[in-house]
Every structure is written in C-alpha cells, then in structure tokens.
Amino acid sequence: MANETVFRRYEHNPVVTPDMVPRANSIHNSAIVRFGDGFAGVFRVDETDFCYRMHTGFSSDGIHWDITPETLDMLSEDPEVVMTDHSYDPRLVELEGRYYLTWCNAGAQGAKIGMAVTDDFRTFQQMEDPFPPSNRNAVLFPRKVGGAYAMLHRPSDRGHTPFGDVFFSSSPDLVHWGRHRHVFGPHAGWQSTKVGPGPSPLETDEGWLLIYHGVWTSCNGFLYYAGGALLDLEKPWKVIARTRDYLLGPTMLYERVGDVPNVVFPSAMVTFPETNTMRIYYGCADTCVSMAEADIGEVIAFIREHSL
Amino acid sequence: MANETVFRRYEHNPVVTPDMVPRANSIHNSAIVRFGDGFAGVFRVDETDFCYRMHTGFSSDGIHWDITPETLDMLSEDPEVVMTDHSYDPRLVELEGRYYLTWCNAGAQGAKIGMAVTDDFRTFQQMEDPFPPSNRNAVLFPRKVGGAYAMLHRPSDRGHTPFGDVFFSSSPDLVHWGRHRHVFGPHAGWQSTKVGPGPSPLETDEGWLLIYHGVWTSCNGFLYYAGGALLDLEKPWKVIARTRDYLLGPTMLYERVGDVPNVVFPSAMVTFPETNTMRIYYGCADTCVSMAEADIGEVIAFIREHSL
Amino acid sequence: MANETVFRRYEHNPVVTPDMVPRANSIHNSAIVRFGDGFAGVFRVDETDFCYRMHTGFSSDGIHWDITPETLDMLSEDPEVVMTDHSYDPRLVELEGRYYLTWCNAGAQGAKIGMAVTDDFRTFQQMEDPFPPSNRNAVLFPRKVGGAYAMLHRPSDRGHTPFGDVFFSSSPDLVHWGRHRHVFGPHAGWQSTKVGPGPSPLETDEGWLLIYHGVWTSCNGFLYYAGGALLDLEKPWKVIARTRDYLLGPTMLYERVGDVPNVVFPSAMVTFPETNTMRIYYGCADTCVSMAEADIGEVIAFIREHSL
C-alpha cells in the first residue's frame, strides 16, 4: 500500500456493505459512537429508489454490525420541522449525556443541516435546523466551548458545490446560532476545492483534534481525502496546525471503484484510551464503510510536522 | 411609458447620482428611513477603486439629498467583527426606537449579512453577522413577531448566484438566529432566477406588505424587477398573496443603461399616512437611485388581483 | 447611419411599441401579412406577468397598427393540443388561400413549434405540433414544394441554445413531417452562434429568397442580425447564395437598448410588386417592432455579391 501515513487500514475492509441492508444501493458516510458496552451508529443508506434514508446499527466490537432493516424513525413536535427523504452523511456526538445527531437534511431549496437527539437510538427527537440553507456538513463539539454549544460546519451552495470552508458557530440553546467564525478553507492540492469537518472533534491537551475531508477536482470530477487539524481549545476557530499531507487517500479498489470513484470520506471516530489509539470510519467510493486505526499521538505529531 | 402598473415614477428621476459623491463610480441600492423631521439614508457607493463603501445622507423632503462625502464609520467591540470594503445593498428599519442597518458585508468566503445599530446616523455600532455565508439580502421586521426579532433574507452562493429564495428567521437577542422557514421562491418569468426581500416589510391590516426583487436571465444576463407580496402577520413565512405581474420593470433609459443594464432594485420604502401612499426608492442599472410612488391600497389590491 | 446596406430603416421607427397594448412589457418579433385591403398581424406580447401571449393586429397601411387588447383565442379539437402561456415569435404565411400561423409554443419540455390556421384573424384553429421538442423557429413555404407542404425550421435545445441550423422538412398533410434535410448552419462572424429562418421565403425567379437571423456571442451575450439567402426552387435545402455580410445589424438606440440589447430579429415580410420592393418587420432589442425597406432586386444582388 503506497500512501498510508499514520493510519493503518483494517485488513478486512470494508466493514459495512450494501448487502447488509434490504433495498440498499449503497451504505456509506456514517456516524458511529460508543454506546453502552458496545457501539451504535446511524448509517447513510441510499436505497434503490435513490432516496437517502438513515438506519441505526449496533455492534459489540465496532467491526461486526447489525444494521436495522427499517429506516430510522424521527419524532417532531413541529409539523414544519421534518426529516426529508434526502437525509445523509450523519454525524453523532455524546454531549451532556445524550446523543446528538446532525445530518444533511436536504430539501427543495438545497442542502441544509438537520439535528436530533436520542438517548437510546430507538427514539430520535428532531430539533430545529441550525442554519438556513445551503449547508452540507455539521458536527457538534462534545462539550460547551466558552459557555456555549459549539458547531463546526461547511456552508455550501446547491448542487455539486465547487467551494467549501469550515466555519464555527455557537448557541445558547441549540436552537439559535450565531457568532459565526471562519476556521479554515481550501489549500492547494488534495484539499483545493473544498474542506469540511469529519467526525466530532476530539479534545486533547494540544487542542481539538479534527479529522476533516478535502476535495480535489481532476479532469474527471471530485476526489475525496482525509486530513487533520488542531484547533485552539478556547477559540476553536483559531487553527494551531493543519495537514499539508493527507492522512488517508483513495488507494484500495474499494475506495477507487463505486458509485463515486476515489472517495475517502471520514465521518466517525472512536478512541481507545487504554492504547491511546483512535479508529476512524470512512465512506468508500460512496458505496461502503471502511475503518482505519492510528496512534493518537502519532496523528497529532503528523499534523504538526506536516502543517501548512 | 408602457409598463407602469400602480407605481408612478418620479418625473425628475434619478434623484441620487454619482456626481453627488466624490470618487463615486456609482450610487445605488440604498436604504432610506424617516429621521427627525426629514429623512436619513445609508447609500451604497461603488468608488472608483471599486470598493463598495457606505455613506450616510440626509434630506428634508426625501428628494433632495446631501450625501456625506466621507464613508460611514463603524464601531465594533470585537476586532473579529468588522465591516469589509465590499459593503453594499444596505437596508434600514426603525425598531424599538433605534435604527438597525443590515447590509451585504461580503468577505473572502462570499457574501454575508452585516448588522449594525445607530441612533443618530453619526455613530454606528456593528453587531454580529446573523448568518454564516453565503447570504446576500436581509431586512429586519419593524417589530417583534411572535415574541422574537424577525428577519427576511436570501441565502446565496458565491458569485452571481443563479438561484434565490426568501427565508424567515427569528432571534431572541438579535445575535443568535434560528427557526428558519422558507417563505417563497422563484416563479416563471421575471422572477424565475431568484427573488429577494427589498425594503423592510410594512405592517397593514391585510398582512405584511413586502416589496421584493425578482430576477430573470436573458441570453445577455440578469434583469431585475420589483414585485410585491402579502405575508401572514403572525407567521410571516405564510404567503397570503404574491404578484404574478411585476410592479415595476426596467423601462426608462436610466434603468436600462448603466453598469448593469436593466435593473430596478427596490431597497427602501417610506409611507405617507396622510395620503395612504408609499414611496419606494430603487437602484437603477447599478448606477443611480430613483423613486416611484403608489397608493398603498392600490398596491395591496394589485398584489391580490395578480397573485400567483 | 453606418451599417445600412440595401435596407433603409423607416424614419419613424419603431412602428409598434408596448404602450399600444395594455399590460404589455414588450411587443416584438411579430408576424404580418397582407389581409383584405390592408394588413393583419399576430404580435408577440410579453405581458407584465412575463407570460408570452399573442395578439392580433390590423392596419390599413402596415405602419399604423391597431393591436387587439385581448389575447388571441385558439380553438383545438384535441384537449392534448394546446397553446401555452409561453407562445412567442409567430410567423404567418398565406397558403392555399388560408393563413397559417407557426410560433414557438414552449412547454415544460422546452421550446417546440405550434401551428394553427385562420381565415379571418378572428378564429384560429390549432393543429398538431409538427416536431418533437426542442425547436425554436418555423415558417411554412407559401406553396407546396415537390408536391408536399414544406417548412424551414431551427431545432434547438432547452434554454439559450448556443447552436442552431436551418432545416427543411416536408409533409403530405400538414400533420406528419419527414424527409428532413439540413439547409445551412452558422458561419464565422455575426452568424457564428446560430442561424434561423425569418419570414416565410419569397419565391423569385432566382430561387426562394429567405431573410434569416444570425446570432453572435460577445463577452456580454447574444447579438442578433439579419442576413439573406437564395434557396433552390425545387430542392430548397440546396443553397444558391447566402450573405457573408449582414443585411441589417443593431445600430439605432431602439435596436441597442431594451430587454435584450442589440437585437435585430426579422420576422415578417410584405412585398410591393408595383415597385418591386419589400418591407421587413423586425423585433428590436426584444422590446418593439421596426420596419425597413429595400428593392427586391438589390437584395438578391447583394446576397449573390456578398455570398459565402
């Protein structure tokens, strides 16, 4: 394998594939967190009607998964706040003891962010969309920052947006959002078209560790890569370091061939404190989900060493 | 004049022209309110360096204007909240006894909305941007709606956005915004490319009266028109009626010839209760400011009669 | 006037303007024929709701016109065959003693050709559309050619088509069309983007005389010009001669300034046998209708002399 840096791919990748869900065209770009003694996830399933619906999934080891055959059910107190049939790219974070789901809840006026909360991965309560459209990726921080709830997100336009920067916003109540700050934008190379947040950032002594995606436009379209950044603990819109080299790029056949060729899209992270390692889950070629592992210290060192 | 419906153009149009400001390339798309015994305004001035800066202006009759030669000065308590040199298309509203300015405070990541407050049109205090980019037009309501501050706005993308819908958002504190609702979008014809709010909506017995702009794309680019809508008083994202026919379209030489041909861009409204009339100010061909008058009852009747 | 070749503009141009029709945004690109002792026409009127509807008009001299305030009414025997609210750019021809109208009867799947017949310009009977979409201009020949009805037309795509060639088709019954032949296409210069038929061709000893439009794309969009061609009498898809120089191009303020700047769009022709002259009517800047006159012999000589 040519281009592994600090992440090592799991040898039996991919770990989640379309044949694990009835009517799935593909299953990818999914959210996973620790839950109880094991792991729970919210998975993006593109069905054969090409609606994008979400399914929960459960696993004892994070590797072998049971994906719920039925789509995820969403409660809403306001009939104007609904989950669309174009719901995709979920992210999960545990915050104040509850699990918050953010996802792309796209509608007639373009992509926008949906938000919901669950305690048990059975019942999800939908909340207000945090931003007007168009916005394509959002993750909550796992704790309040500077006294307010905090979010990283990537405003977009309609269609296959040819730009994208990471922004930070904060909220007193998880309903109203403001104090928007630019965090970072594209840079020459694999991240020259757009960048967006991946999993919820990980708090470390050296700053918030963010795994993000970067997109490059070849003469045949977009390619997706994974990079990393360290953000200031108090003012996360201040970038301490950020990768010039990618952390993971499309190399394996399952990353290169699929509905969208050459996609590595990191969307979930779980950590193993006993070994100080992390595992990231990433969508492959918009078709399946794979896994890669790294030593957290090595990731931080790599980001610092290969920083822009 | 072929296409006047209920608005009658002022016979000495245009009323504000570039020669009234030093170094002005153009002066257009401007905000005007009643102030003291007369009128005050914030004017978009594109200077010969093509920076877009704002100037205040004062008038006793709303027709003859003194434009301040110096650019408008902005105070800010947070060094990260600044007015850019690409500040344009201001709107003004009197709200709870103070004057609130919203404008397009565009920066490196695209258009976004700036916000400020003044009591005297001498000192402006900048507030937080209400939304992440990209957003291109925003106007506050003149009072709280449903217990919260309320705003109409038009999310956009970077560049010459080929789409645009009017959205509604609300805020408890004029800093954090949420409960975003779609109000209305483009419709075939003169408003087929995009629509956006014009002046702050006027409260009437029949609903909020909104003058808005609509854009059509000919084989030579965009043309701008003025339309009107009636919005529900309690839930302004519910449309009661909305013009299928435009209220005002480019006809006169000063509307057809200029930096951007064929533009009628309504951006301010003042009312005359004694005659139940309104006057709108509108940018012409991205070059100067003109004025048109109508009976408010006739405008409402026209909107209802020619509603989609 | 710089660029008159053989056509001389009428000194009181434009002859038909939007203020002659209620609710007209513009009136242009219209069809005119001799009718009774005078002239009748079908006019394209873009109303202030930006629907494109057709109105009849009548004139004793072809210069002073009464435009019917009501839109043209269309009868149809088949409820699936209808005139849309996006009906524009009519052409008229007298054929076998009746008047046939062809126009762009655009619908949800793009531009297409509508067809109808009238005897009195009061009652129009709609016929089947001759072609599938997309097609943007069509004119019937004034007699059968080679034993079949004959049509010139310009297939297009949806939107502001960046290409366009003139095609010939024939029909045994004015319902079913076939034997499609390419006539001519764009050529460098003012006709480099697309070409399409103008008025119904005029039979002369030297061939069918066709006035056509050519389009050039500057860095600011499309510009429209009038050219001329001579087509073989028996096989009209054989080109005998065709102008390299345009016959008429946008020069006057009324041709340069309007909803679409710089448009000369020839759409009707009447001849004066006593003087061997022709008069063409042409849309100006998508806003009004003007007139120009020429000696028929000079037009033919010019086409031959400046032929590609």
Next chain:
Amino acid sequence: MANETVFRRYEHNPVVTPDMVPRANSIHNSAIVRFGDGFAGVFRVDETDFCYRMHTGFSSDGIHWDITPETLDMLSEDPEVVMTDHSYDPRLVELEGRYYLTWCNAGAQGAKIGMAVTDDFRTFQQMEDPFPPSNRNAVLFPRKVGGAYAMLHRPSDRGHTPFGDVFFSSSPDLVHWGRHRHVFGPHAGWQSTKVGPGPSPLETDEGWLLIYHGVWTSCNGFLYYAGGALLDLEKPWKVIARTRDYLLGPTMLYERVGDVPNVVFPSAMVTFPETNTMRIYYGCADTCVSMAEADIGEVIAFIREHSL
C-alpha cells in the same frame, strides 16, 4: 450482490466482449431479436479509430455469439440518406414480419435517429430519418397502435445532453411522423438527469411493458440505471405505473469499470413464453454486453409496487 431486485444477472457475464471483433475498442449497447431458430443482433462496435459502426451477430442460444467481422452494410435509394460513421445504440423490432432497425445516426448537426429494414440481417435498406436532430434513442412498437406506426424516442441536444424525456410519435407510412406526445420525464434520484426508452416495448395484458434507462449526475459525471414502466395499450403516452426503484444498477466490476464507469444500459429484450420470463441485454460501462433474466410477472408486479 447487493442491489438485484427482480432481475438476476447471468453468472458468466459479460457475454459479448471486444475481443470477439477485430479492431474493436468496445462492443456494447446492442440490439438483439429472435431470428429463425435462434437469435440475431446488431451490435454497436466502437473501433480503434473511434468510429462507431454496427456489426450483425448471430447466435443459437442468445448467449454464445458470432459477431460478423465486417461492418453492417446499408443500402439507400437516396444519396442524401446515409448511415454515418457515428452510428450507435441500435434497437431492433419485428414488425409486420420484417425487422426494423433504429439507431443513433449522428452527424455534423448532432445526434439523430436512423432507420432501416431487413428481412435477413444480410441486406439492410435505409429509410428516412424520422425526426430532425437532435434525438438520441428511438424504438418502434412491434405493432401499429391506434391505426398508426408508433415510436418512443428521446429528443436531446448536442453533446452530453443534461436532460431527456420519453416522447411518443406516430406515422401513417414510417416516413412522416407527427402527433407527438410527452410520455414521461426525469424524476428525483437515479433518473433525475434524463430517461430514455430501452428495448421495444412488450405487449402484456397490463399494458406496454417498457424497460428504460435513467441517468443520474454525480460529482464525477453520469451513471446509468435500468427502470421499468407500464404504458396504456391504446394511448401509450399515458403512464400506468413506473418504477421509483431501479430494476438494475451498476454493481459488478464489469459494470463499474470501462470507458464510461457505472453504466447499465438496457437495449434489447427477448421473451421466453414457456417460462413467462424475459432476458434483457444491456451495455456495461460502455465496454461490453451483459445479460439478466426475470419473470415477466414479477417485473410487472415490481413496477406496480414501486411505482412513482
């Protein structure tokens, strides 16, 4: 295999590959019918000079094919009616005892439909093109409908057309065509960019069974899928049911990797009355031909069950 619905792929796919024809770059999107005791076909062969030429082929079982090394020869009575070197995507139907071939007979003015008839697959007699350009896919019905010959087709533009609807037209003589009707257009998801007819429709008790292709545009270009529809027997432009879920999508390596990645393009169907099954042939990744089978009743039931 994740996404099989009612069709089961043949296990030894692909069945026709480029090495079966000299100088072939690829062989795909081909027409096959029953002929004599076996099967005959007209195959699209893109040669190494990138001309698209057609070759006949013969098979006793429809699985093992002899592709004629020489290109298909075409007779024409009119020197203006010719087969171009850009002839592709043939369809075949048996109609009134003869075999009719329709294909994309593209020329200098864009794609258009060619038509020919054969009795023996040795001699093909070219007929008039049924429509003006641009048109990209056409199939005849296997019998007259409502007393006239009938065709389904997909008008297009030049280049990689970003739209496409299925239209119906009829003809008294297979030369002149009219009474054009819209059948159906794109719909969100895998058929959101365009839809076009696949093999000639199959008459069933429940309507004409049409297998069609749908195209989706990812950030890396077009992907092709197969769907199905039931059309009214008497008025085939009336849709009874139509798949929301695709019938077959790119999954296998031979469908995902090739000159155009991710293409399943159904172009031929043969039925087996004894088992009430059908077999479709489909082009794979613009490179080779594969086969899939289904129970006809199940296909109809699936279309009804998953109808839009």
Next chain:
Amino acid sequence: MANETVFRRYEHNPVVTPDMVPRANSIHNSAIVRFGDGFAGVFRVDETDFCYRMHTGFSSDGIHWDITPETLDMLSEDPEVVMTDHSYDPRLVELEGRYYLTWCNAGAQGAKIGMAVTDDFRTFQQMEDPFPPSNRNAVLFPRKVGGAYAMLHRPSDRGHTPFGDVFFSSSPDLVHWGRHRHVFGPHAGWQSTKVGPGPSPLETDEGWLLIYHGVWTSCNGFLYYAGGALLDLEKPWKVIARTRDYLLGPTMLYERVGDVPNVVFPSAMVTFPETNTMRIYYGCADTCVSMAEADIGEVIAFIREHSL
C-alpha cells in the same frame, strides 16, 4: 460627469465613427502615433461581414481623421506568415526610426500576436509572430531595454478568456523571444477578471508609464476600464506603482451603448511635451474611438497616490 479622475474627455467625442469607413460595422480599439507633421494610425474596422480588418488613417491634428477606405495591405516573405481576416486591436510604436505594428492576428487555433514594420504607413512588412497562441494584446517598448527588444503582452485562451496577466518578454532580433517574466495580474474590483497592456509604455523619470485595461465581470458580462502603472526602467517587470482606482471608466452613452456595452479600451497615446500632457485614444463600446487628455505629472501622481 461623475467619474473623471485626471483624464478629461474630449467634448466632441467620439472622434472616429463607423460612418467614416465604407462597409464598417464598427471602428474602435485603434493605434495612433505621431507621423511627419501630423498623426498616422492603424484602425480596427469590423466590417459588415464581421471580418476584422485594419485600415490606415491620417490626420493633421489627431482629431479629424481620414480613414483609408481600403484595408491595409501586408507584405510577407514567407507564405506561412500571413495576416488573417480576424486582425484586430493594433498597437503602434516608433522604435529605432521605424514604426512597428503589433496586433491580434487570430487564427484557427485561437488568438495570437501579429507583428509588422512600416516606414510610410503605405507598405507594411509582416514579421514572424512573436509567441505561440493564445495571446491577445502586445506592445513593444519604444527602445531596447537591457540591451534587448522588449514587449509587454497578455497571454490568453480561446474564446472570451476569463483571466489575463501582463507579461514581459525580450528578444535579440525581434523574431525569437524569451526571458518571459510576469509583470502584474488582476486585482479585486474593476480589474478583477483580467488586465492587459494598452498603448506602448512612455518613458519618464519615474519609470515606464503604462496605461492598461482592466476587466470586471458583472452578472451581464465584461466591462472594460483604463488604469495606469509605473514600471521599473531597467527591469520593467518590477512594478513601482499601480492604480487601485481606475483612470477612466464607462460613463458616457457612447461608452455604455454599442456592440459590447460598457467598454473603455485604451489603445494609443500621444504626448505633447510643450504642455507635458498626454492624449489617449480609446475604443468605446466596441463601436467607435474617443479621446481623453491629462497632464502627465498628474497621471503619475495619481498612480502613486492610488497605488495598490
């Protein structure tokens, strides 16, 4: 007039118009130098066949011009070196006692620079094109710089190039060119799309004074402005100062209305040492030629004062 800075327009503008040349569609973007006791020029004439051909012209005062009715004749020793029928935007410079003409000698592979020399404006000897395509504007310096002939130019692409920087190249023999250096590129505002050299630079004590054009892209296409720069005398690719404010922008009707609206394109300069003033000639709206005058010291002061 709103936006005059240091240049004052001639009150009888335009000075050269299409009616001064037979068959001219327009006459603009032209080259003028002192010649004998008066002035000579090479004028871009777009004829009614839309070929772009050049004509000489002569004047005693630089204001009243006789344009030669015949097109400029070009001699060439190599049959592969020819002037095309798409020859436009000439520039002239007196260098070592001869007059050198550079122009856009566009051909089938895009725009490229043509070059020729004359002593009498009767006979022009064509030289080799200095650069491969695509290149759109070039001017020679009036003397050798650093021992070599020197040129400023703007490489381009085919079509309406959306970028453009000024480059410097040098040559030992006016045939072979090398040592290419970047001089300056676009900057936000009126010069944000592209910049290119105008007239041949003027040597002053403070550096080479270059008048250049800058282009901005509105939602309706390109607008052209005139700016100024001071370049290092020895290394002219080093910029000493360069205007942030434009020197001249489209304001007058003759600059705003024409074949391409809103164009001010400076292409010639003559100086009046007795008054230390300069006169520039500039193309207006791609239709005619106008004139403006300034004090040279004021121009230099303005450039320094409003430098980027």
Next chain:
Amino acid sequence: MANETVFRRYEHNPVVTPDMVPRANSIHNSAIVRFGDGFAGVFRVDETDFCYRMHTGFSSDGIHWDITPETLDMLSEDPEVVMTDHSYDPRLVELEGRYYLTWCNAGAQGAKIGMAVTDDFRTFQQMEDPFPPSNRNAVLFPRKVGGAYAMLHRPSDRGHTPFGDVFFSSSPDLVHWGRHRHVFGPHAGWQSTKVGPGPSPLETDEGWLLIYHGVWTSCNGFLYYAGGALLDLEKPWKVIARTRDYLLGPTMLYERVGDVPNVVFPSAMVTFPETNTMRIYYGCADTCVSMAEADIGEVIAFIREHSL
C-alpha cells in the same frame, strides 16, 4: 486483450509504482533515456501533500528501477528562474551529448514549460522557460532542424484545458524561441478534445516518428490514448501521416482505475537498434508507469495504413 494494435504490453506491468518512493501518492508520466550502460529517468511523483515533484531513477534494464528517494535538485543562475512545487510530466532527450529535461513548471499564472540540462542526472542546471504561459507539454528534437534547435509543444489554458494542438518552434540559442508553426490538432474520436506530443520524436528514414497523446471527453471526463505521426524531416510541422486508429488505449485494470481513470499517457521511448524495436513508457491512470513494445517498422506501417 482487445485493443492492442502494434504495441504489446509488458506482462508484468506496471513497472514503476508509488510504493517505490517514500511519501508518493502516485508516480507516473515520466521521462526515460539511455544513460551509460543502462537507463536513467526523471519521474513525476505526486506526493501526499499533492505537490508534484520530480525524482531521478536509474535502471540497468529499463524494467527494474531504483527511484531516488530525494527530489531532484535544480540549480539556477537567476533567482527569478525557479522550479515550482507543481513540476510534472517531464520529457528527456539527448542532444549534442547532453541531456535536456523539459517539464510542466506550473505556477500562479498557469501551466508553463520548464527546461534544464544535465550531464550526470545528479546536477541539473535550470534554463529559461521557453514560452509564456500557458503551455502544458514540450519535447526537444534530438538534433537541430534546419540549423536551429527545435521543439514540439502544446499551448494550453489554465485548468483542465478543453483544447490542444501540437505546435513547432525553433531557437538559435535554446533561450529565445520563434518561428512558431501549427503542426496538427484534434480530430474526431479518441483525439477530439486535444492532442500533445509524447516522447521526443525519433528520426527515421520516413520522417520524424512522433508518439503523441489524444484526449476524448466522455460524459465522465477525459480519457487519454496514444497515437502516432510521421513528420517531415526538414519541416517537421508538415504532417506526412497520422493515426486515425489509436496505438494504445486504456484497457487493463491498471490503466482504467486510479487517480484519473482511463489514462494511457506516453512520455518516453527507447529504441533497440539490434531488433529494430521500440519500447514506450506510459503513465497509467495518473497512478503508475507501464511499458509496451513494438517493431518500429510495424509502427510506421500502421501509422501510414491508418492515417487520417
């Protein structure tokens, strides 16, 4: 293998892969010449920071390569002449006993050609760029032609250029270039988008034998193929013969799957006089380097036989 014509792929392809260089994302489109008793090369390495840097490599048999882990070092006498971090697609030629390297030395103003000379593949001396931007491929001839150094090159624009022709230029000193001539351009099919020179041309009795690349644009982007041409020995811009059929097209998985799917990019050639054969090296899918062999006589015969 379907589409081999006269070239036979090496059975153990690819011969150079990213795992042979530290930090390589990919290694492809590289230059190889005979050097000493073996072979030397300059390889394009796209590193994980997506900078494109060049590395030397050495081999005794041309098949097994040692790629230098460090990037190639470049000396320059002029600080304004530098190798950028976007250096790619090198070509090598032995000329007058020294090795000349040309490559794409892309910078802020787009692609341009870099040039350097080495004697030992340890020390490279950078020379002046031969042309202004944009230019994307250049190869020197192995001897002077007509008394001057000679180059084939492909001018381009910025971005993924949709056009490209081969041009010839000559130079007295390898610094200044002129006498630019068009050699050949795109042609329908696999070379319809652009064509550019591959390895340095080989002198044969029948003319200069040039292997070149041709590009076709499918609905999913660019595909690259290898073709061949024979050019006149004295006037190499005169084409004697040129392939209508490609010599090599993407077929194998390593040519079809990678960072850019479906790329065969020939960039080096070595000959074996004892067997009269040639070996070409070509980049595969922008990911690795492969090899193919042919009899030189057969290549020439094929080009003549399948010439346009």
